[in-house]
Amino acid sequence: MLKKALQIIDKIIPFDEVKAHCDIPCGIYDPHLAQLACHTIIRMNQLINELGNDTSREARHKFVRYIQIKEEHAELVKKEIRIIWGDFIKPEHLEKFPQLHELVYKIMKLGSLNKQEISLEHSQELLTKVQEFSEIFWKIKGVESRRIKAPYPSGGELIAVK
Amino acid sequence: MFRIFKVKGESMEPNFFNNDFVFVARRFKGLKRNDVIVLEKDNLRMIKRISKIKGDKCYVIGDNKEDSIDSDSFGFVDKEGVIGKVLFKV
Numbered sequence A: 001m002l003k004k005a006l007q008i009i010d011k012i013i014p015f016d017e018v019k020a021h022c023d024i025p026c027g028i029y030d031p032h033l034a035q036l037a038c039h040t041i042i043r044m045n046q047l048i049n050e051l052g053n054d055t056s057r058e059a060r061h062k063f064v065r066y067i068q069i070k071e072e073h074a075e076l077v078k079k080e081i082r083i084i085w086g087d088f089i090k091p092e093h094l095e096k097f098p099q100l101h102e103l104v105y106k107i108m109k110l111g112s113l114n115k116q117e118i119s120l121e122h123s124q125e126l127l128t129k130v131q132e133f134s135e136i137f138w139k140i141k142g143v144e145s146r147r148i149k150a151p152y153p154s155g156g157e158l159i160a161v162k
Numbered sequence B: 001m002f003r004i005f006k007v008k009g010e011s012m013e014p015n016f017f018n019n020d021f022v023f024v025a026r027r028f029k030g031l032k033r034n035d036v037i038v039l040e041k042d043n044l045r046m047i048k049r050i051s052k053i054k055g056d057k058c059y060v061i062g063d064n065k066e067d068s069i070d071s072d073s074f075g076f077v078d079k080e081g082v083i084g085k086v087l088f089k090v
Helices: A002-012 A031-051 A057-088 A089-097 A100-116 A119-141
Strands: A018-019 A145-149 A157-159 B004-007 B021-025 B038-043 B043-055 B057-061 B082-089
Touching: A002 A145, A002 B021, A031 A057, A031 A119, A031 A157, A057 A100, A057 A119, A089 A100, A100 A119, A119 A157, B004 B043, B004 B082, B021 B038, B038 B057
Parallel strands: A018 B004, A018 B043
Antiparallel strands: A145 A157, B004 B021, B021 B082, B038 B043, B038 B082, B043 B057
């Protein structure tokens, strides 16, 4: 009754609004894209290594494209993890998983290192760290996850939801 | 006195829903943990719940923790920015 009356008043003279503010209340967070980006970086390093010392026009063209994709995907890893860390991770999650800050810091550093270098070792290390992050993320969400063989030429594993 | 505000958004669910009306006391005796308040920060008027109080600052959170942009994102807020305390909703 009172609500109806307020709704009618609101239509005539709108009440001021208070934001129960969300960035976008989608609740959709998933580190999967970051994992895929890590596999892409690994693959780019593999392809760059396969070029060897070929300095032909075609090889140089491929080299530039591989570097560009590696650069973009390293940034994508950093972005995706940063969003989960900044928007989803709450203090109570940090109490339960105190290693999270250090882990995110390492992912950011490794993301940059993967832009600076052509290093298969560092791209695999980035994937390892992102997968550690993924496992913690799914534990926080209360969702069971498992490691599966990645169905990509980059090899390695994927953290998949059961 | 009190003011009536209309809630917009989902960050206070399941206790306050989009388009609920809240009656807000502009004069109140102090603030305590778990009080729901209306505050203004960066020209944005928000409804949040007090999680901690430290001197003249409050740490506010949304009841819908997974989807709330709150003190976990923007830190403590000054008590000066509190417009009022929520008395009840309709």
